Structures are given as C-alpha cells and as structure tokens.
Amino acid sequence: MTTAGAEELPKKLQLYSFFMSSSSFRVRIALNLKGLDYEYKAINLFKREQHSPEFLKINPIGYVPALVDGDLVLADSFAIILYLEEKYPQHPLLPHDLEKRAINYQAANIISSSIQPLISLPILQYIGENVGPDANIPWIQKHVGKGFAALEKLLKGHAGKYATGDEIFLADLFLAPQIIGLTQRFNYDMTEFPLLSRLSEAYMQLWRFHVWHVIVMLSCMACYIRKLQRFRMWRVT
Amino acid sequence: MMNGNGEEFPKKLQLYSFSTSSPSFSVRIALNLKGLDYEYKAVNLFKGEQHRPEFLKINPIGFIPALMDGDMVLADSFAIILYLEEKYPQHPLLPCDLAKRAINYQKYIGDNVGLEEKVPWVHKHVGKGFTALEKLLKDHAGKYATGDEIFLADVLLAPYIVGYLQRYNFDMSEYPLLSRLAEAYKQVPAIQDAMPEKQPDFPIN
Numbered sequence: 001m002t003t004a005g006a007e008e009l010p011k012k013l014q015l016y017s018f019f020m021s022s023s024s025f026r027v028r029i030a031l032n033l034k035g036l037d038y039e040y041k042a043i044n045l046f047k048r049e050q051h052s053p054e055f056l057k058i059n060p061i062g063y064v065p066a067l068v069d070g071d072l073v074l075a076d077s078f079a080i081i082l083y084l085e086e087k088y089p090q091h092p093l094l095p096h097d098l099e100k101r102a103i104n105y106q107a108a109n110i111i112s113s114s115i116q117p118l119i120s121l122p123i124l125q126y127i128g129e130n131v132g133p134d135a136n137i138p139w140i141q142k143h144v145g146k147g148f149a150a151l152e153k154l155l156k157g158h159a160g161k162y163a164t165g166d167e168i169f170l171a172d173l174f175l176a177p178q179i180i181g182l183t184q185r186f187n188y189d190m191t192e193f194p195l196l197s198r199l200s201e202a203y204m205q206l207w208r209f210h211v212w213h214v215i216v217m218l219s220c221m222a223c224y225i226r227k228l229q230r231f232r233m234w235r236v237t
Numbered sequence: 238m239m240n241g242n243g244e245e246f247p248k249k250l251q252l253y254s255f256s257t258s259s260p261s262f263s264v265r266i267a268l269n270l271k272g273l274d275y276e277y278k279a280v281n282l283f284k285g286e287q288h289r290p291e292f293l294k295i296n297p298i299g300f301i302p303a304l305m306d307g308d309m310v311l312a313d314s315f316a317i318i319l320y321l322e323e324k325y326p327q328h329p330l331l332p333c334d335l336a337k338r339a340i341n342y343q344k345y346i347g348d349n350v351g352l353e354e355k356v357p358w359v360h361k362h363v364g365k366g367f368t369a370l371e372k373l374l375k376d377h378a379g380k381y382a383t384g385d386e387i388f389l390a391d392v393l394l395a396p397y398i399v400g401y402l403q404r405y406n407f408d409m410s411e412y413p414l415l416s417r418l419a420e421a422y423k424q425v426p427a428i429q430d431a432m433p434e435k436q437p438d439f440p441i442n
Binding site: 060061062063072074075076078079080082083086087098099101102103105106108109110113117123150153154 | 297298299300309311312313315316317319320323324335336338339340342343344345362369372373
C-alpha cells in the first residue's frame, strides 16, 4: 500500500500458529508483551495444514509456529523469540545480568529441547500406534518428570514472583505454556514440583495467559478431545 | 593462588564433558573458536557418572555438558554457548545482521537426540531435522552454514554431521549440503581439536 511520494507501509507481522501448540503459545506471549500487532494465520496440525502447498510456499520447512516479518520467514519458537527480542527491544524478555540471562536460556532450552519435543503430537501418535495407547502416559511422566525436576533445581535460587525474578522473562514464556498444557490435557500432578506449581498459579493470574487460555478452551478443544482420548493424549475421565 | 599484587587469579573455566556427546562437542568447538582455555572434566554418561554425588554437588541438575565459570555453573549446550558469546565477545559466533542471526538461532537438531539413542523414531526425528536444515540453509550457505564464516549454526550442527551421519547409517546422498559442510568442518582446527577422538576420555576400545 503506497501513498504518493511515500514509501510502502511496512507489512504487519504474520504469525502462523496452531492454537494447541505450546511453541506457538510462547511466541504469542512474546508478541503480546512487546505490544506487537500481528496477523494470526491459523494452521491446523490435525488437518495437516502445515503440508499444504500454500503454507510450504511461504515456509518451505513446514514448521509451526512461523513468523513472517517483511521478507523474512522464521520458524522455531526460540529463534523467533530471540529475533523479536533483538529487533523490537521494547519490554525486554531478558534481564541485563549475564548470569540471569544464562539461567533464562537454560530454562527455556530444557523445555524446548528436553521436554516439549518428546511429548509432541507426532511422537505421542507414533507411540500410541506402535507401542500401544497406554504407553503414552508413562512416557510423558518420565520425560516431563525429568525436565521438571531439573527446572525445580535450576530455578530454586533464582525465582521471585516469576521464574527468574519478579518480572516475566524468557524462561516464563517457555514454562507457562508447558505447565498449562500439561495440567489441562493430562491433569499432570504437580505436587512434586512446588516451585513450578507456585509459578503456574502466578501465570494463571496474569490476564494475558488466562484470557487466551479461556478463548482456546471455549472455541475449539471439544472437537478434538475424543480423538485425543483414543490415543491417551487427553485425560480420560 | 595469588599473583604478585595479592589478587586471586581468576579460576580457569571448567567443562564437564563426555567425549562422544554431541552437545559437549558443540561447547568444545565454541571454547576453541574463542581461544578460551579450560579444564576438561570427563563425565562418563555410560557409567552414569552424571548421577554421582560429587558431580551433583557441583551441578544439581546432573546434565552434561556443564560449564563452571568462577561461581557460576551452567548446563545445556545452547545456553552455555549463548553465555560464552555474551561474556567473551572475541571471535563472535553470531553475525551482526539481524536476519542472519535469526537463521543461526534456528536449530532443528535438539539436544535430546544427541546421545546414542537407538529408538527408531529418534533416527526418523533427526532425519526430519536434517531435511529441514537442507531447506533452511540452501539460500544462506556459503563456505559454511550461513556464510563464509563459522557461526552458531555451524557450532551446533558440526557434531551431528561430522561422523554422526555415517555412524547412524544416514544416506549421505539425501543431504548434499550437509555432506559438503561436513567436509568443510573437518578442515577447521577448532572443530578438529574438539572431536571426540581427541578428548582425554575417548574410549580406546
């Protein structure tokens, strides 16, 4: 869109996102905290829309979430968030202190490398189909348990109101969607993790997390619950 | 230990590492590139040494690799490398350009599939990551992954493709760019010196 003699208006950011994906959730939080306006482009992973030609044309790798910023297309929530942090420095997502930054990087990576990929939809589907539908729950318990135990120890000396102090930082962006997702989908027992439980409460108090979570719950979840229950990817009540 | 002015010498960096672990390999490359002297502390993951009280006392989380820098202990290779990049800015591991930095941050090979996993889906998962990398780096690669200098993407990638591809019987012809990068990495001294075979704890047999 141009006006006479003027430069083209910069395109809005576009976020390709799946409502249920904790990685998409992390990026949405980052965009909201920084007050960045963006166009939400829904990609339904259940319907395999990430493999559609239209999406692959924009993002040949086919991963979600994906951010489009002008000519740049970027996937991987960690990379997207670090990019947003560098390009849009308002409301910093990392503290100044080097050691505290390092703790944020470590916490975020424990979740994005050691927890979330091991309990992602394709993995749970594979296990459900090839090992058995009841194999998912012990698998989740083992890997989430290991990751959460590590986080309890890591954050013990650093947590304040939130994971690494009294402000929301990178670690919280990764932690909140993971805990919220696990407690909602699997009724995950958090009693062994008192610090993470406390943080979970703090996250639910924040309107940004809560409002989105409620919208998600109301809008779409019901359609998929039965399917997820069959593969034990949702608690069976 | 004191110097002539009565000040304490800064402690050397200590790296808790396992020779064949890919994330440990990545951190060793980063330390070498930055010319950082460090004390190598071997932790044998096959023998469960990461669970021993002596190690847990230093690093309660029990993960390898772990870096000790003075009083600070940090685990997780990605976090360690970003910390090194911020604290020791010599030989930058990230380019200045924001978009190129973003490409370097994208990692499709996670730490969790680093070590000797024999589960078939891990193989499939890593293969998926390699396929993604071939596409991602196609328009950015030069001599190395994102240009003609070694950056973060190379530091994270090198351990997985130098030797890993053959060790786990990946079909190299499916990954022409990664194969070319593997050959380039083998010529880099900082990577050569970080190879598992050159570490004090590399198993002889």
